[in-house]
Amino acid sequence: MKKQLEVRLSGAGGQGLILAGIILAEAALYDEKNAIQSQSYGPEARGGSSRAEVIISDNEIHYPKVISPNVLVSLTQDSYNKYKGELAEDAILIVDETVEVEADIKHTVYQLPLLEIARVELRPVVANIVTLGAFQRITGCVSYESLETAVLDRVPKGTEELNKQALAAGHKAAGDLLAR
Amino acid sequence: MKKQLEVRLSGAGGQGLILAGIILAEAALYDEKNAIQSQSYGPEARGGSSRAEVIISDNEIHYPKVISPNVLVSLTQDSYNKYKGELAEDAILIVDETVEVEADIKHTVYQLPLLEIARVELRPVVANIVTLGAFQRITGCVSYESLETAVLDRVPKGTEELNKQALAAGHKAAGDLLAR
Amino acid sequence: MSNGRELLRLNKMPHIWCPGCGNGIITSQVLRAIQELEWDQDKTVIVSGIGCSSRAPGYLDFSTLHTTHGRALAFATGLKYANPELKVIVLTGDGDSAAIGGNHLIHACRRNIDITTIVFNNSIYGMTSGQYSPLTPTGSLATTAPYGNIDRTFDLSQLAVAAGATYVARTTTYHTNQLRDFIKKGMQNKGFSVIEAVTHCPTYFGRRNRMGGAVEMLNWQKDHAVPIRAAERLSEEELADKFIIGEFHNKPEPEYCERYAQLIANTKGQE
Amino acid sequence: MSNGRELLRLNKMPHIWCPGCGNGIITSQVLRAIQELEWDQDKTVIVSGIGCSSRAPGYLDFSTLHTTHGRALAFATGLKYANPELKVIVLTGDGDSAAIGGNHLIHACRRNIDITTIVFNNSIYGMTSGQYSPLTPTGSLATTAPYGNIDRTFDLSQLAVAAGATYVARTTTYHTNQLRDFIKKGMQNKGFSVIEAVTHCPTYFGRRNRMGGAVEMLNWQKDHAVPIRAAERLSEEELADKFIIGEFHNKPEPEYCERYAQLIANTKGQE
Amino acid sequence: MKKPVLMQGNEACVHGALAAGIGFYAGYPITPSTEIAELLAEEMPKVGGYFIQMEDEISSMAATIGASLAGKKAMTATSGPGFSLKQENLGFAVMAEVPCVVVNVQRSGPSTGLPTSPAQGDVMQARWGSHGDHATIALSPYSVRESFDVTVKAFNLAEKYRTPVIILLDEIVGHMRERIDIPEPGTYEVLERPKTDLSPQEYQPFDAPVDGIVPLAPFGTGYRFHITGLTHDRTGFPSTKPAEVDYKIRRLTSKIEMNTEDIVEWETYNCDDADTIIVAYGGTARSAQATMELAREKGLKVGLFRPVTIWPFPEKALIDIAKDKRVIVAEMNLGQVALEVERILKQDIEKVNKIDGEPITPQEILDQIEGV
Amino acid sequence: MKKPVLMQGNEACVHGALAAGIGFYAGYPITPSTEIAELLAEEMPKVGGYFIQMEDEISSMAATIGASLAGKKAMTATSGPGFSLKQENLGFAVMAEVPCVVVNVQRSGPSTGLPTSPAQGDVMQARWGSHGDHATIALSPYSVRESFDVTVKAFNLAEKYRTPVIILLDEIVGHMRERIDIPEPGTYEVLERPKTDLSPQEYQPFDAPVDGIVPLAPFGTGYRFHITGLTHDRTGFPSTKPAEVDYKIRRLTSKIEMNTEDIVEWETYNCDDADTIIVAYGGTARSAQATMELAREKGLKVGLFRPVTIWPFPEKALIDIAKDKRVIVAEMNLGQVALEVERILKQDIEKVNKIDGEPITPQEILDQIEGV
Amino acid sequence: MENNPKTRVVVVNEKFCKGCGICIAFCPKKALTPQINGKPVWDNDLCIRCGLCELRCPDFAIYLVQEGEE
Amino acid sequence: MENNPKTRVVVVNEKFCKGCGICIAFCPKKALTPQINGKPVWDNDLCIRCGLCELRCPDFAIYLVQEGEE
Numbered sequence A, B: 001m002k003k004q005l006e007v008r009l010s011g012a013g014g015q016g017l018i019l020a021g022i023i024l025a026e027a028a029l030y031d032e033k034n035a036i037q038s039q040s041y042g043p044e045a046r047g048g049s050s051r052a053e054v055i056i057s058d059n060e061i062h063y064p065k066v067i068s069p070n071v072l073v074s075l076t077q078d079s080y081n082k083y084k085g086e087l088a089e090d091a092i093l094i095v096d097e098t099v100e101v102e103a104d105i106k107h108t109v110y111q112l113p114l115l116e117i118a119r120v121e122l123r124p125v126v127a128n129i130v131t132l133g134a135f136q137r138i139t140g141c142v143s144y145e146s147l148e149t150a151v152l153d154r155v156p157k158g159t160e161e162l163n164k165q166a167l168a169a170g171h172k173a174a175g176d177l178l179a180r
Numbered sequence C, D: 001m002s003n004g005r006e007l008l009r010l011n012k013m014p015h016i017w018c019p020g021c022g023n024g025i026i027t028s029q030v031l032r033a034i035q036e037l038e039w040d041q042d043k044t045v046i047v048s049g050i051g052c053s054s055r056a057p058g059y060l061d062f063s064t065l066h067t068t069h070g071r072a073l074a075f076a077t078g079l080k081y082a083n084p085e086l087k088v089i090v091l092t093g094d095g096d097s098a099a100i101g102g103n104h105l106i107h108a109c110r111r112n113i114d115i116t117t118i119v120f121n122n123s124i125y126g127m128t129s130g131q132y133s134p135l136t137p138t139g140s141l142a143t144t145a146p147y148g149n150i151d152r153t154f155d156l157s158q159l160a161v162a163a164g165a166t167y168v169a170r171t172t173t174y175h176t177n178q179l180r181d182f183i184k185k186g187m188q189n190k191g192f193s194v195i196e197a198v199t200h201c202p203t204y205f206g207r208r209n210r211m212g213g214a215v216e217m218l219n220w221q222k223d224h225a226v227p228i229r230a231a232e233r234l235s236e237e238e239l240a241d242k243f244i245i246g247e248f249h250n251k252p253e254p255e256y257c258e259r260y261a262q263l264i265a266n267t268k269g270q271e
Numbered sequence E, F: 001m002k003k004p005v006l007m008q009g010n011e012a013c014v015h016g017a018l019a020a021g022i023g024f025y026a027g028y029p030i031t032p033s034t035e036i037a038e039l040l041a042e043e044m045p046k047v048g049g050y051f052i053q054m055e056d057e058i059s060s061m062a063a064t065i066g067a068s069l070a071g072k073k074a075m076t077a078t079s080g081p082g083f084s085l086k087q088e089n090l091g092f093a094v095m096a097e098v099p100c101v102v103v104n105v106q107r108s109g110p111s112t113g114l115p116t117s118p119a120q121g122d123v124m125q126a127r128w129g130s131h132g133d134h135a136t137i138a139l140s141p142y143s144v145r146e147s148f149d150v151t152v153k154a155f156n157l158a159e160k161y162r163t164p165v166i167i168l169l170d171e172i173v174g175h176m177r178e179r180i181d182i183p184e185p186g187t188y189e190v191l192e193r194p195k196t197d198l199s200p201q202e203y204q205p206f207d208a209p210v211d212g213i214v215p216l217a218p219f220g221t222g223y224r225f226h227i228t229g230l231t232h233d234r235t236g237f238p239s240t241k242p243a244e245v246d247y248k249i250r251r252l253t254s255k256i257e258m259n260t261e262d263i264v265e266w267e268t269y270n271c272d273d274a275d276t277i278i279v280a281y282g283g284t285a286r287s288a289q290a291t292m293e294l295a296r297e298k299g300l301k302v303g304l305f306r307p308v309t310i311w312p313f314p315e316k317a318l319i320d321i322a323k324d325k326r327v328i329v330a331e332m333n334l335g336q337v338a339l340e341v342e343r344i345l346k347q348d349i350e351k352v353n354k355i356d357g358e359p360i361t362p363q364e365i366l367d368q369i370e371g372v
Numbered sequence G, H: 001m002e003n004n005p006k007t008r009v010v011v012v013n014e015k016f017c018k019g020c021g022i023c024i025a026f027c028p029k030k031a032l033t034p035q036i037n038g039k040p041v042w043d044n045d046l047c048i049r050c051g052l053c054e055l056r057c058p059d060f061a062i063y064l065v066q067e068g069e070e
């Protein structure tokens, strides 16, 4: 693996991807890696798409912004269209089932019913945590334990169990997909 | 005579010395000389003393402020005390009768009842013009005609005659003194 | 009737406001009012400050001026004074007009300059993500009032009246037709007019104060707005959690530009 | 009784004000009020902006703060809020408080922070030699209104009431005892108080408007000030060239620092 | 004989503005600039122009911009504290490319300072007082006549480059009275606001070459467009696209920097044979002139370089004249233009500074020359 | 394992302020500084401190000064437009020598610009934004941890030199989240406000040596004195006497300039063997670090000079390290610190500038190095 | 061809509509029902052409037009 | 030794007094008359020790004291 992993999480405003980015970065810290999280602000954030970025590395991270993501996560078509550019050569994509990806895309694509899992099995608000579960299973760039700790640190009191389940559900869904 | 004449007119606020300074400078312009007028502003001007400065020269005047006056005019004791410093070696003083001047002063002093002339013979407000008349007679640095023209330019409509008389009265008083 | 879209810069749409945001409702009423009064598109200038609400002019097909935070009325005063034949409307937020811009509001009122000001009062700083404004009611939550706002509830319309505005009215985004009606009256008033449009920011004010979405907030307006006549018959307690809507002031007085025109007429050519 | 000179910085006297200027009369009443209420000299802070009137604190033997033009109330708010045990008095001019400082005035009123503000209203910018201020009456002359002021006559006290001050009163330098009385009441009000002291500037306002000297201007005040009760019985015409003096508002409400102290009490140590 | 006219620098500034066709003035009184407002209050209605006293300096700057957008040549005047307050809206005028003239009659600072005393402490502020990157045009006259000339020029430059232009008067020049022969109309250039050839449909208010502008169509003349202080594209609408932002922000600087030769103005005195060059501007240049005469009388080869445009600084001219000579920068501050001179010449320089409220005397500069 | 903490630069600034003993905050919301106010609104009441949201930035600055005079360590935070508005009262704090901390989280300008994008366009404004002559202390952190450190230091310097201290954050550092290990109390210096030894009778609030201060006695503690923005004498009362004015105004600069060695802070990386020195600060220094690594991988001898105090600039250190080497100044503006570097080094330098709202990438600096 | 109810239809501009649900909530005849994205579907039969949806839509996204227009 | 009228005198601080004439104009008993510089001269006999001069003097220049004080 490359010494520095650049991750872009994208979706609609309100889907909690910024929180997901923070949790992911914190999980990396638990793993004693370095991590930097950033996000886009401004009127852009008011309308449709939202974006969070995380860089994870064993070394010091100087430049804090993602230049070419190694992993792009997209929960909506809009955000996929907007942020799919400038991916790293070896980038992988983790997208919701509802996102249509170009047939001729040269990157590895993992398509999962992330939103549906949240909506049907749990609650729509935990789609971001479901996503993190899947992300962990696919990239392995943080440990599951650290991720779970980070999730439990950040989610509102009383929702710990729900979020644990969400994380597990995403993890499992990705496992199933990988197994196929 | 020195090529540049520095004049300081001083008195109490309200005695019209700034106007006198402006008139003097304008008279110099009528004589086709150069002149610069300046004055002190600020809270200082609110309280007691007031000061106007004029530089008259046949040449271009660069530095616009009076450094060491060749002529100091003082209508009040306060203003005399305040501004008597830093006179030029050959300076002359034109002061109101009510001003007490040090006995050992090394400058030529002309003491005249300027305020009284205005008050008794004319009106108190024209003390500044009386002063100008005396100033002209003593220094001769502007012509009487130019001074009169400048006075008439600047004084309020309807007071021309009064001011002409004032100028003449000052001129005469100085003449009488010089004659003594 | 139309929603005013003929006067939109359609190529700039959709606008940046959040789903359900009341700003669009007010903007639509402004456009309808202009249409109904048949104001000349080429002679109408729309000025704003900074804020979510102040983004409105960018969508409106007039000469439009998006200025600095709080200063819209000062820019507008210069514009109107320098060319009194222009019709000038100012769109501003509660923060823009009542916080940083409060002084310019008072002085525009005082001068009675012929400008119609519409205050988009969403009780919050929307653009900067939900800090309390001078018009945030006591006790409400905001990012800078995490324990509840300790400031007193403030009445901007009353201030405008005291400062000398000659037309002052308040209503809500729920009372849409009344809103348009007040805006039109303000525009017709030859003098300074303030229309306080109570609006809803579901994203920040609504969410933080658990008021539900746009629909619930509109219903809240319906339930808490009391017409001025009705209010007169209610006790202070009954009015405690209510606010008053209606026309507070409507009394023409000499307009500023006209008074200066008179001065020019008296002076011109004097030398 | 004393004229308050025990509280002067005698070595700074005589003050810079012109002969007959009303500023000294107001200042004397402020000092007498402090004496009569026995405020602690070491715990009293006097703050001002910029203007002739704002030079007053320099002569007063307290902690004194001469700030920037129009901002006295903002400085004072920080001072008082940061240490509520200080007693804070603000001395300000009509330009300082109503022109450039209008916004801070409104917001201090709105917060009801425990500060007593005395506005030296001489209807003119004295310090800068006689330009018109927002409180210059319509038609009066000033260096920047050589043809007569076209601005509308403005009522600062009414603005203060509308903005939420809990004690508001106006009187003149002629009504000296009443002035002291109002100042004392303002100081005793736990909240924001505004005392508008109509005063005379013989040098600029008086001279330009041919009102005579200090004595004539004091007599003018006597003839043109109408007590609030009397005014109620007069018609608009009868009041046309008059102005009203008296207490306009006196209704205690929760004070700002106390509300924040409550918030601290509720929050402190929470982590 | 033509009647000689004695006038203050502040008054000459007003007459310059009137000569340039000023149509609008908004201001708030402050010493030592107030005479400008007072005289305009009297003169403007006579010529059908608009004078307004605003509630403060922020609104004065705003109203000035508003009036300019309405098509008037517009000006505001102030001094130190007020100049600080205008900075935000001055930046708006820069960003929105709205022509206007801002006069700062400098007094002694910081803060309230010495309100009635001269200083030149706001020279760097004129360049850097507002946040964000931009270029500045600032002119500093040294005489009453030049106050007139520079004001006419300021209006011309404002219109030509669609930018606020700053006049840095100082209390010395602003308040002193000297003879001025006001030139006859027609003997000096007055630039009217350029008009667009384009139709309202074609017009894009910011579609300009890197070194230039698009004429600004006044509001109310059938051109409906948008003005904002946000970064914007050539049409004037907000844009966050890096390429458009880059183009826009760089042009604010390049339209001035690429026209430096057209804008800069300076004068030299006795520089040909000089081994010592005094650099001085505004009121202090008068002291330096007197110094030069004193020095020449003593046989010292002293010259004077007097920038009239402080920003952009006449960089090339300075290098031509002063490089590797002894250079003394005299100014009523603690060394502001001196920093720029040092940077341009890349050599050590000497300074004569004064900040006590009194003007620098000719002798004080001479003392520095003579190493007293 | 100690729980790792992920934090924004803005949040770290708040924690630094709390660590330094902040007792008062006044502000007005503005992106990208608002998190500072929001977090303080939450934290201040918990520690018995005072948080107030004022009606604008002018009053926020004023209230901050007022609170400092009441004896509290006081801070305000803002961004570009608000920083412009604070300039007048910032000058008052300078003149009256009132300690306080002013944070400017820089965003892209001029004017409203790109409110949510990073820039470093206010560096010169921090030095020259207020009228009149004075010196400035301004610090610019490049990491979240340094945001904490610099804030503590800013409070210390403010108290030590009785002056406002400016923290120039930028949107990059202010908004990014990275790990921070907040140091234990006791491991860093916290300077309490110096107390006077003198009795109220003897005390003169400005009777200071040229390179220092007199401790500021809080209002309400029995010391009755006068504070004014007018020039004043050692007792604090207005004075127009040239000698007193000269002493006062020069001291505002000398108390900082004569202590430059105590104040300045900078870091160097790989400068010993470098033939090319990048000068960069704040968020851009991170790009430069990455550039350096890329360059070193290519065998290019590149070093980095990173000023932490922008004002006073670490002039001596820069000369020691960079004189006669190839120097590249990288900054998110059109070249502001570059002017100072050019002046100090008296040599030609190269610049990498960006003002389109995006950070400078490591590659862009590398391209300059490689002459691409 | 005036405002003849029979010939007027309610149009939704899907590009402008943000699915806020206001039109749906305040339609007096429940002639509007939400799609999954919140945007309204119009029922010609229930609609009485009162214009309230148009009046309150914050996005200029729903309005009545003569059939065939736009 | 209280406020015994007989023992109280009106004092004028000539350094503070600016000769504005206010005390003179508003003295109910005409106990004050102007010198040439406008500053008041006090008449012990006419004075009723009402304190109005002290009350209105803008310059803290005239006031009643116990005889022998100050």
Ligand SMILES: Cc1ncc(C[n+]2csc(CCOP(=O)(O)OP(=O)(O)O)c2C)c(N)n1
Residues within 6 Å of the ligand: C050, C051, C052, C053, C054, C068, C069, C092, C093, C094, C095, C096, C097, C120, C122, C124, C125, C126, C127, C128, C133, F028, F029, F030, F031, F057, F081, F082, F085, F112
């Ligand atoms: C001088 C200045 N200060 C602060 C800001 C930041 N700011 C932008 S909009 C805004 C408040 C917006 O609130 P409001 O006026 O109520 O408009 P809304 O967004 O709620 O419609 C603030 C504080 C700014 N742009 N400029």
Ligand SMILES: Cc1ncc(C[n+]2csc(CCOP(=O)(O)OP(=O)(O)O)c2C)c(N)n1
Residues within 6 Å of the ligand: D050, D051, D052, D053, D054, D068, D069, D092, D093, D094, D095, D096, D097, D120, D122, D124, D125, D126, D127, D128, D133, E028, E029, E030, E031, E057, E081, E082, E085, E112
């Ligand atoms: C920012 C700023 N603007 C303007 C001034 C100039 N100025 C000083 S005092 C003043 C007005 C004074 O009027 P007022 O407040 O009524 O006080 P007065 O002198 O009449 O007592 C002005 C405009 C200033 N000092 N600072």
Ligand code: SF4
Residues within 6 Å of the ligand: A046, C016, C017, C018, C020, C021, C022, C023, C052, C053, C122, C126, C127, C200, C201, C202, C203, C204, C205
């Ligand atoms: S934040 Fe609030 S005011 Fe701003 S667009 Fe969204 S809903 Fe509207």
Ligand code: SF4
Residues within 6 Å of the ligand: B046, D016, D017, D018, D020, D021, D022, D023, D052, D053, D122, D126, D127, D200, D201, D202, D203, D204, D205
């Ligand atoms: S100018 Fe007017 S207000 Fe100022 S001191 Fe003189 S009389 Fe008083």
Ligand code: SF4
Residues within 6 Å of the ligand: C020, G012, G016, G017, G018, G019, G020, G021, G022, G023, G024, G038, G039, G040, G056, G057, G058, G059, G060, G061, G062
């Ligand atoms: S009100 Fe407008 S934006 Fe909202 S759902 Fe209906 S059509 Fe869409």
Ligand code: SF4
Residues within 6 Å of the ligand: G010, G026, G027, G028, G029, G030, G031, G032, G042, G046, G047, G048, G049, G050, G051, G052, G053, G054
């Ligand atoms: S026109 Fe009236 S009835 Fe028809 S859809 Fe709209 S709101 Fe409902």
Ligand code: SF4
Residues within 6 Å of the ligand: D020, H012, H016, H017, H018, H019, H020, H021, H022, H023, H024, H038, H039, H040, H056, H057, H058, H059, H060, H061, H062
């Ligand atoms: S009122 Fe005071 S200042 Fe005026 S004349 Fe009398 S004593 Fe003197």
Ligand code: SF4
Residues within 6 Å of the ligand: H010, H026, H027, H028, H029, H030, H031, H032, H042, H046, H047, H048, H049, H050, H051, H052, H053, H054
């Ligand atoms: S005390 Fe009364 S009677 Fe005596 S001088 Fe004074 S005003 Fe006149």
Ligand SMILES: [Mg+2]
Residues within 6 Å of the ligand: C051, C093, C094, C095, C120, C121, C122, C123, C124, C125, C126, C133
């Ligand atoms: Mg709002």
Ligand SMILES: [Mg+2]
Residues within 6 Å of the ligand: D051, D093, D094, D095, D120, D121, D122, D123, D124, D125, D126, D133
């Ligand atoms: Mg006044």
